[in-house]
Amino acid sequence: MENAGNGDLCLFIEPYGEDFCLKPGEVFTVAPEAEGNDVWFSTVVWEGGITVWPYEDGDPTKTVLEYTVTDANGTRLECGHQRPPKSGGSDVAELG
Template structure:
C-alpha cells in the first residue's frame, strides 16, 4: 500500500499546497481536502513545512533526503486528479 499525504484546509482563507522540487502549486479553498500520492512503489517519506497560508511538501524515496521523488499526483477528495495551478488566485503572483 502506498503512502499518501492528506492535506485539509480547516481555515477560512485559501491555502497553497506547494510541492517541491518542481514548485508546483495547488490551492485549497476552506473545507477542501487534497491527497498527495507518490507514483512509486518505494517507501516514501513526506517532509512538510507550514507557513501562514502555505504548505511546502517534499517526497523522499526510502526516507533519504538526498533522493527526492519526482513522480506524484495530487487529487481532490472525490478522486479527481488536479493540475498544477488548481484554483490559483489571480492575485497570487503565480504564472
C-alpha cells in the same frame, strides 16, 4: 492535506514548485506515481501555505519526482489548481 482554516491555503510541492490551492474544507492527497514506494514527506507550514518535499525510504536525497495530487473524489489535479488570479499588473499571483 486538509484546509481546516477559513481562508485559501496554497500547497507547494518541490522540487518543481508546483502549486495547488485548497479552499476551506477541501482535502487533497499527494501520492507517488509508482505503487509500493515508501514515501516520506518533509513539510514546512507558513502563513497561507504548506511546502512539501516528498522523498523515498527516509532518505531526503531521494526526492520523489513523479507524484499525483488528487481531491477528495479522486480527481487528479493539475498544477495551478484554483490559483488566485494575478492582481494589478504584478507578475506574481497573490497567495494569501
